[in-house]
Structure formats: C-alpha cells, structure tokens
Amino acid sequence: MSPQGQAMAFKFDGGAASPHATTVARDVRQTVGEVRVIDPRIRCTDINVHYGTKHAIKNISLDVGKGEVLAMIGPSGCGKSTFLRCLNRMNDTVRECRVTGEILLDGEDINGRHIDVVPLRARVAMVFQKPNPFPKSIYENVAFGPRIHGLCESRADLDVIVESSLRKANLWEEVKDRLDDVGTGLSGGQQQRLCIARAIAIEPEVILMDEPCSALDPISTAKVEQLIEELRQQFSIVIVTHSMQQAARVSQRTAYFHMGDLIEVSETDRLFIKPRHQLTEDYITGRFG
Amino acid sequence: MTNPSNAQPGGATSFARIQAGMAKRRAAERRFKMLGRLAVSVGLLFLSVLLFSIVSKGYTAFWQTQMRIDVTLLADEIDPEGTRNAETLRKADYSSLIKQSMRDMFPEVSGRRDKFALYGLVSNGAAFDLRDKVMADPSLIGTKVSLWVPADDDVDMLMKGHIDRDAAEGDRRIKDNTLGWIDRLKAEDRLELRFNIDFFTKGDSRDPELAGIRGALMGTIFTLIVTLSLSFPLGVAAAVYLEEFAPKNRWTDLIEVNINNLAAVPSIVFGLLGLAVFINVFGLPRSAPLLGGLVLTLMTLPTIIIASRAALKSVPPSIRDAALGIGASPMQATLYHVIPLALPGMLTGTIIGMAQALGETAPLLMIGMVAFIADVPQGVFDPSTALPVQIYLWADSPERAYVERTSAAIMVLLAFLALMNLVAVLLRKRFERRW
Numbered sequence: 001m002s003p004q005g006q007a008m009a010f011k012f013d014g015g016a017a018s019p020h021a022t023t024v025a026r027d028v029r030q031t032v033g034e035v036r037v038i039d040p041r042i043r044c045t046d047i048n049v050h051y052g053t054k055h056a057i058k059n060i061s062l063d064v065g066k067g068e069v070l071a072m073i074g075p076s077g078c079g080k081s082t083f084l085r086c087l088n089r090m091n092d093t094v095r096e097c098r099v100t101g102e103i104l105l106d107g108e109d110i111n112g113r114h115i116d117v118v119p120l121r122a123r124v125a126m127v128f129q130k131p132n133p134f135p136k137s138i139y140e141n142v143a144f145g146p147r148i149h150g151l152c153e154s155r156a157d158l159d160v161i162v163e164s165s166l167r168k169a170n171l172w173e174e175v176k177d178r179l180d181d182v183g184t185g186l187s188g189g190q191q192q193r194l195c196i197a198r199a200i201a202i203e204p205e206v207i208l209m210d211e212p213c214s215a216l217d218p219i220s221t222a223k224v225e226q227l228i229e230e231l232r233q234q235f236s237i238v239i240v241t242h243s244m245q246q247a248a249r250v251s252q253r254t255a256y257f258h259m260g261d262l263i264e265v266s267e268t269d270r271l272f273i274k275p276r277h278q279l280t281e282d283y284i285t286g287r288f289g
Numbered sequence: 290m291t292n293p294s295n296a297q298p299g300g301a302t303s304f305a306r307i308q309a310g311m312a313k314r315r316a317a318e319r320r321f322k323m324l325g326r327l328a329v330s331v332g333l334l335f336l337s338v339l340l341f342s343i344v345s346k347g348y349t350a351f352w353q354t355q356m357r358i359d360v361t362l363l364a365d366e367i368d369p370e371g372t373r374n375a376e377t378l379r380k381a382d383y384s385s386l387i388k389q390s391m392r393d394m395f396p397e398v399s400g401r402r403d404k405f406a407l408y409g410l411v412s413n414g415a416a417f418d419l420r421d422k423v424m425a426d427p428s429l430i431g432t433k434v435s436l437w438v439p440a441d442d443d444v445d446m447l448m449k450g451h452i453d454r455d456a457a458e459g460d461r462r463i464k465d466n467t468l469g470w471i472d473r474l475k476a477e478d479r480l481e482l483r484f485n486i487d488f489f490t491k492g493d494s495r496d497p498e499l500a501g502i503r504g505a506l507m508g509t510i511f512t513l514i515v516t517l518s519l520s521f522p523l524g525v526a527a528a529v530y531l532e533e534f535a536p537k538n539r540w541t542d543l544i545e546v547n548i549n550n551l552a553a554v555p556s557i558v559f560g561l562l563g564l565a566v567f568i569n570v571f572g573l574p575r576s577a578p579l580l581g582g583l584v585l586t587l588m589t590l591p592t593i594i595i596a597s598r599a600a601l602k603s604v605p606p607s608i609r610d611a612a613l614g615i616g617a618s619p620m621q622a623t624l625y626h627v628i629p630l631a632l633p634g635m636l637t638g639t640i641i642g643m644a645q646a647l648g649e650t651a652p653l654l655m656i657g658m659v660a661f662i663a664d665v666p667q668g669v670f671d672p673s674t675a676l677p678v679q680i681y682l683w684a685d686s687p688e689r690a691y692v693e694r695t696s697a698a699i700m701v702l703l704a705f706l707a708l709m710n711l712v713a714v715l716l717r718k719r720f721e722r723r724w
C-alpha cells in the first residue's frame with residue numbers, strides 16, 4: 001500500500017468521489033463491522049494460525065450465529081479456508097500448523113485439553129471444495145457417519161436416516177432407485193449434494209462448507225444454494241466462497257478476509273451495498289489491489 | 290515473436306520456420322519410437338530364447354522309461370513262515386526276486402561283472418514298487434506277476450537319444466553287451482516311455498529316475514505360506530502406522546531411511562542373520578520351512594512396506610478429509626476408507642516381494658535348506674528344501690538325467706510364479722475401485 005493509496009483513501013473519506021461511503025483506509029487492518037452476535041453458536045476470540053513461520057491468520061475474532069449462513073469471502077490465500085478449518089480442528093491434520101486463541105462452541109472451548117476432536121467433528125461437520133464421496137455405494141456414503149457414531153440401533157433406523165438425509169439434501173428423488181450404485185458415479189452436483197447428505201446424516205449443529213460450488217456448473221450451483229437456504233432452518237452454516245454473488249444470495253452475514261486479517265463483517269446486504277473499509281470496496285467492485 | 294500482437298508481420302516467417310523444423314522433429318519422433326520397439330523386441334527375443342531352451346531341454350523329463358518285468362513271487366523268499374505279517378512282507382528281499390527275473394530273461398549272461406550290469410538296467414526303485422504291490426495284495430505271493438518298473442537312468446537316456454550309440458564303446462556309459470540287451474528288451478516291447486508321475490509325487494533321490502519335485506514344491510509352498518502370513522500383516526501394519534499415524538520427526542525419518550536401506554541388503558546377509566539368530570539363539574530346527582519363511586520375511590518386509598506406503602500415499606487426501614470431516618476417528622478413516630483404496634497397491638507390492646522370496650536361493654543355503662532331503666515335508670517343522678535350491682542341487686549333479694530334471698524343475702518354478710501372479714491379478718481386480 002503506497003502513500004498515494006492512503007491519500008486516496010482519505011480523499012474518498014468524504015464519500016464524494018465514491019458511490020460507497022467508505023470510511024476506513026486500506027492500511028488500517030482493524031476489523032470493522034459487527035463481529036459479535038447475540039447468542040452465538042460459535043464465538044472465536046483472537047485466533048492466530050501459524051504454518052511454520054508463516055502467520056496465516058492474524059488475531060481474528062468472529063461469531064457464528066444460530067440458524068444463520070455466514071459467508072467468508074476474500075482473495076486467494078487470504079486465510080478464509082484456514083479459518084474455516086479451525087472451527088472443527090481439521091487443521092490438526094496439517095503438519096506444522098499451530099492454532100492459538102479461543103473458539104467456543106456453545107460456550108465450550110474446542111481447543112480445550114479435554115475436548116476430543118471426534119465428537120467435535122460430529123457436531124461441526126465439513127463439506128469440501130471438491131466433491132469427495134467415498135468410492136462406495138450411495139447408501140454407504142450416507143450411512144457411514146451414523147454408523148460410526150452409533151446413531152442407529154438397526155438397519156431400519158439407518159434406512160430412515162439415509163432417506164431423510166438424502167431428502168433434506170434434495171437428492172432422494174434422483175437416487176432412490178439406485179442407492180447401491182457407487183457414489184462416485186454421480187454427476188458433480190449430485191456428488192456434492194451427496195456429501196452434504198453425508199454431513200447432515202450425523203445431525204451436526206454447524207456445517208462448514210469450503211467453496212462447495214467451485215467445481216460445479218451453474219445449475220448444480222443453484223441447487224446447492226437452494227439447499228443451503230433450506231438447511232439454515234436447522235443448522236448454522238459457514239461457507240467459504242469465491243463468488244460474491246453467491247455470498248450475496250445465500251448468506252445473512254458476510255466476512256471479508258484479506259491477507260490473514262478479518263477486514264470487515266456486516267449484514268450481507270450492507271457489506272455489498274455500503275462497505276465500510278476501503279479494501280472491502282476494492283474487492284467487491286473488482287479493482288482489488 | 291513471442292508477443293501475439295506481432296503475429297501478423299512475423300507470422301509467415303515463423304510458420305515457415307516451424308515447417309522447416311518439422312521433418313527433423315518427425316524423424317526424432319520416429320527414432321524414439323523405433324528405439325522403444327527395438328528395446329521391447331530385444332527383451333522378447335531373450336525371453337523366448339530362455340523359455341525355448343528351458344522347455345526344449347526339460348520337456349523330456351515328464352516322460353520316463355519304464356520296463357516290464359515278470360517276477361515270480363516265491364513264497365519261500367518273501368514269507369517263508371506263511372504268516373503274511375506286514376512286517377515280514379516289508380522286510381523281504383524283493384531286489385533278489387527282481388534280479389532273479391532279470392536272470393530268467395537273459396539266461397545266457399554269466400560272470401559277476403555282466404550280471405551286475407544286467408541288474409543295473411532296472412532302477413533301485415523297482416524293489417520298492419514290487420514291495421508296495423505285494424503289501425497291497427498279499428494273495429499275489431506264489432504267483433508270477435508282470436509289472437512296469439522304472440528303468441535305470443542310463444536306459445532312459447538311451448531311449449531319449451541322449452546317449453550316442455555310434456560313439457566308441459569306451460566313450461559311452463552303456464557298453465556294447467548292455468546295448469544288445471536293451472535292444473532285445475525293446476524288441477520284446479518291454480521298454481516304454483510313460484508319463485513320469487513320480488516326478489510330481491516323489492521327493493529328491495540319488496537316482497535320477499526316481500527323483501521328484503514334490504519335496505521341493507511342498508517346501509516352497511510351506512515356506513511361502515510362512516513368509517506371506519508374517520510379512521503381509523507386519524508390512525502393512527508398519528506401512529499404515531508410518532504413513533498415517535506416526536509423527537513426522539527425526540526418528541521416523543531415520544526409520545524410513547533404514548527401511549529403504551534394508552531393501553537393498555544382499556539376501557545372503559539375511560541368511561547369515563537367520564543362522565546367527567534363529568538357529569543359534571532361538572534354536573529353531575534347521576532346514577525347516579518355518580526358518581526359511583522367517584528369513585524370507587525379513588527379506589521381503591522392506592519391499593512390502595515401501596510398496597504399501599506408496600499405495601497409501603496415492604490415496605487422495607480428500608478421502609481422509611471426507612471421513613475426518615464428519616467425525617470419523619483417524620483409525621476409522623484409515624480402516625474403512627484409506628486401506629481399502631490402497632489394497633490393490635499393497636497386494637502388488639506383496640506379490641513382488643513374494644516372487645522375490647520364491648526365487649531366492651542364497652539365504653536358504655545359509656540355513657541348511659540346501660541339504661539332500663528325500664522325504665516330502667509334511668509341515669513347517671520338517672526338514673525340506675525349496676524349488677530354486679532343488680534346481681541348484683540338480684544342476685550340480687553329474688548324471689546326464691539331471692539335466693532335463695533341472696529344466697523341468699525350472700518349468701515348475703515358473704508355472705508356480707505364473708500362478709501366484711494370476712492370483713494377485715485376480716485379487717487386485719477384485720479390490721480395485723474408482724475414485
């Protein structure tokens with residue numbers, strides 16, 4: 001950020017030259033907006049993540065509300081996926097990754113000593129960027145979670161869970177006649193909905209989605225987005241996306257990340273219409289940098 | 290030139306240049322292809338020469354000259370007291386009966402030396418065949434029976450044309466008078482080439498016509514069973530732990546380097562280790578398939594571990610993420626999803642290791658599996674030998690008849706190898722999945 005940039009930011013300060021009422025300059029990396037919500041599902045305070053010597057996430061505090069979709073946007077490498085993976089401790093599997101700070105799930109620190117990641121991930125399930133169904137039958141894909149967590153007493157119970165999960169994922173009608181087919185044989189969009197069905201089969205509280213539509217065509221994307229809207233009634237959803245349109249369509253709140261900093265968090269409408277930070281404005285208006 | 294906006298003016302020249310270079314490029318392409326084809330054909334040529342030489346030398350071993358002899362089973366000789374006691378029948382002197390029948394066939398032969406040569410036309414195994422026949426049916430005693438018995442290996446070699454009749458008498462193993470007897474036997478239809486069942490049902494012998502592959506084959510099977518049942522679970526468990534669970538630090542790096550080094554250790558060193566540790570310290574029975582299996586396990590473990598780790602590494606991490614992301618424990622993710630996907634690769638590695646173990650001779654020499662063992666082993670504790678060692682032993686024997694048996698044993702070894710590979714391919718097909 002050059003001195004000119006800063007000067008320009010001050011020039012925009014009055015809002016005369018800009019369609020938006022930007023108030024915070026590019027150099028200021030303090031989070032602006034409403035990081036806290038009333039009665040949060042997840043409350044993160046002062047999260048720092050280091051990969052070896054790289055400081056990937058810098059002092060981020062953010063809440064995830066109940067029954068809301070929180071979208072995280074930002075340029076590549078800004079740390080949004082890393083932050084997402086902190087929420088169910090998937091970063092544990094990454095070597096040399098160190099997470100500090102406090103993440104409370106329903107008031108309980110998930111990094112606490114006595115916390116076991118296995119039940120934690122059953123409460124905070126994850127859907128990945130690339131559809132990754134198991135190379136097993138569609139039925140087995142959905143049944144795997146309930147089975148390993150012991151959520152079903154009998155095969156009949158399991159049938160019920162599989163059906164309701166596939167219904168919630170809007171996939172039942174398409175696959176009900178071929179539950180024994182291999183899950184990897186479905187189309188990309190169907191695979192991703194299968195992965196979502198697999199996640200909701202274990203009745204989590206939060207579903208983390210890491211760019212769930214980046215590998216999908218527009219029609220499949222629309223289906224998944226519609227699904228996210230329906231799932232919001234039951235679960236909190238945190239979604240990382242590269243598409244600002246998608247963030248605008250599916251989320252209630254949006255967080256903008258930039259080079260490891262959380263720049264701005266607002267109601268989605270407000271963030272896209274009236275960003276308060278210069279960096280946010282640069283990004284959403286497409287003249288980033 | 291590189292700038293697309295300059296394409297218009299430079300276009301014609303660069304296109305011409307590309308055209309000019311094309312002939313050279315195509316020639317290079319062709320040369321490369323030819324080299325590849327040449328390499329493949331040279332390989333195939335050597336393989337076919339090898340197979341042809343083995344098969345052409347060895348196929349005759351599957352036929353064996355048998356001789357029909359008429360033996361009078363004198364009750365006085367076999368069972369003078371007439372008890373028909375099994376022990377008496379077993380101990381009777383059947384070879385003298387056979388000698389008698391030979392004398393009856395050639396009454397004109399006289400003199401110790403000639404008689405000795407005459408008796409030598411029949412294999413030593415004939416007496417055993419006769420004994421088995423009598424013991425199976427004692428009512429034959431007192432009658433005259435006609436039976437086919439193996440002929441001596443020299444007769445066999447003559448029948449198969451491996452002895453030159455036209456050579457000077459002093460240069461050939463069969464003297465002129467013996468040659469006359471053989472011709473007479475042939476004229477009387479008493480000599481015949483028959484399928485050599487003994488080769489597949491009997492153990493090793495000092496008499497080539499009686500030597501069979503069964504002992505070595507069973508020894509190899511037992512050894513490989515021990516090797517497989519130890520090295521596969523150990524190798525896979527080690528690979529899974531190192532790849533999926535072990536922390537990555539200096540110690541695991543050290544272990545990895547050492548495993549890679551172990552894979553390159555000459556196999557005879559493992560034989561010495563087996564001798565020093567398994568025999569001298571633990572006192573395991575020498576020459577036993579159990580011991581051979583343990584030594585070969587040491588040898589194949591690194592191969593299996595390295596191949597299994599490569600197979601585990603090639604499982605896409607997204608599968609692990611998928612399982613972990615919905616709360617599977619690392620063990621569940623590994624057991625239910627990673628290992629099934631890695632299994633075909635692990636099986637490939639195992640089969641490569643087992644094929645190595647199958648053909649290994651050097652370490653077995655060190656632990657006594659090179660001994661002459663005539664009995665067919667019944668279990669992993671019985672002394673035995675193995676196919677490659679048997680090949681070595683026969684190749685080392687001076688009798689002409691062992692030459693074809695050596696080649697035949699190689700054919701059995703190769704057939705066994707092909708069978709193992711077939712099983713591996715089928716298993717791999719069975720477990721292979723798309724992802």
